[in-house]
Amino acid sequence: MVTSRDVARLAGVSQMTVSRVLQDSDRVAAQTREKVLEAMREAGYRPHAAARTMRTRRTSTIGVVVADITNPFYPQLLEAVSTALKSAGQRMVLWNGPDGAGALESLDEGTVDGLIFTTVTEASAQLAEAVERGEPIALLHRGLDELDCDQVTTDNTGGGRAVADYLIAAGHRRIGFLAGPELPSTARHREHGFRDRLVELGQALDEFLVVPGGFAHDMARAAMRGLLALDDPPTAVFCANDLTALGAVDGAVSAGKRVPDDVWVVGYDDIALTAWDSYDITTVRQPIAEMARAAVDLLLERVEDRGLAARKRCFASELVVRGSTARTPAV
Amino acid sequence: MVTSRDVARLAGVSQMTVSRVLQDSDRVAAQTREKVLEAMREAGYRPHAAARTMRTRRTSTIGVVVADITNPFYPQLLEAVSTALKSAGQRMVLWNGPDGAGALESLDEGTVDGLIFTTVTEASAQLAEAVERGEPIALLHRGLDELDCDQVTTDNTGGGRAVADYLIAAGHRRIGFLAGPELPSTARHREHGFRDRLVELGQALDEFLVVPGGFAHDMARAAMRGLLALDDPPTAVFCANDLTALGAVDGAVSAGKRVPDDVWVVGYDDIALTAWDSYDITTVRQPIAEMARAAVDLLLERVEDRGLAARKRCFASELVVRGSTARTPAV
């Protein structure tokens, strides 16, 4: 292995000067810098990351926790996070799984400088304690009120309200709701906004048309089939996220019903798939790229200064109308 | 920060004994081990990863390079790799992007112990040189004949042949082909197998019905629309991968055609989406989980012993028939 000492010997300077060149310190004469850079090239030198980390306490690596990477929303989010991290000169370690097991340990072991959680549903004791200690931790997409750390979310309540407005204005009176799981803040806020606005409009949700459950495709598919099999089925169904909406459309298709002719479907997140012809689903878009950048920025600031107060950023959502909700009044 | 020295002091032993307990060395008396473990708990000790890496030259981290994480095939592959790595006690660093820029540098800097490339299309000078040096590098999914490193692939040629057999047996004579990009081994081998078998069956592909291009959804969609607009359109279209097949189906849908009534569509990879009702696409399945495990195993072996000869594993594929190809003879 080539070390900075070898380079120093080759360039006829001290190891410290090599280190200074490495860090772009301006305390090095241009001529010396050139000599050192040339020696580095000649020797094929690469700084040893672990040694550097040992001194600086920085890994230039951020951990990202995702509950289920096969839910197509998360690859899109991950791509945005990955891009933001890359442009900030950071590597990305990925934990896939509902628990994010290992991520907090990694933080303690100094493997990563900070963590971004995209799918927290509740604050584990371990997570709460890490936040308490001031560890650099940020929540992206899903928030957690009881956690005093940086959080970047969208206005899910507002999005839910917008969908309520849209469906009622279109004339729907029997509206179904695939609620998703109970814990995620996204699902909760979307539901609250949706319900509250319906009440405000004098069209409170019929609980008989509300199906709790998960975000999985097959659960949503089954739920939709159940709704459509009712004597008086809903004319429109709002789904807690796009994966659920895809399942709902497939449920309708499998039951021989047509969207939007027989039933309207609205999703949430605007994943790429919803725009494809076979689905063509009306949904609510969040500004993923900006959110990812914000989360990365907040987190990296906190890596430098753990004393910062927790900051919460909430981005606006936007209804995107597509073919799963015809523009003509329904029913 | 709590160090092994602090733990040693607390337990009344030397730092080295703490280190031995950490490594599960059997050279420690049971009683002493308990004392040390108790001291670790009490002090809230976490070994410092960088210091350990410095001594052992091991990071317990593997890098994975993926060209485009929003292509739904890769999340499925990544999940399998992630699971395999987790069960081997390894962390996963992810590089998303066509070039995998930074991954090889990371290997040189000792940030990762090895790399898995899932989407190589050609051996860059840098990659070839790294393999030459014996760096732990494995290719998964896509192979590269000219690279002398561990490779785990499927029998794409055989898969292509199987599709040819299937379509001809079903009576198709005008068959289209969305070829995908030229470089990836997967696309090349699928095409060769498909073409060769068609020739063997006396039904050589009509070059007029072959559309080169990328793996992107919108390119495939446009290509399908082009094929269907011909005076004598194909009755079946084989697509280089599932994302392309999804695009093809959407192209047909957008042109007012029905699958499989107007045209059959066959994809490749068996991503989850192809099984959903709205698409329901016949495709070729690869054993992703086994392949991921094989790649991880091979790579970790090589991390321990760089002298190993390169090994190439090729898994069998399996045709999965769905609704995009009716079982009744076509045309």
Place this chain on the structure above:
DNA sequence: CTCCATCATGTTTACGTACACATAGACGGT
């Protein structure tokens, strides 16, 4: 009872980098 083998544990050191401090030379103001 002695001697050597064996085992549990301790001491010293090195991994490669960057920080704190030291030093030598250059330059300018009075």
Place this chain on the structure above:
DNA sequence: ACCGTCTATGTGTACGTAAACATGATGGAG
């Protein structure tokens, strides 16, 4: 011309762990 200041570079060291080597204790064989 002298002193102070500033700049470029060097010296020594520490980060936390684990490897190599060292040591003391214990036990069994002769």
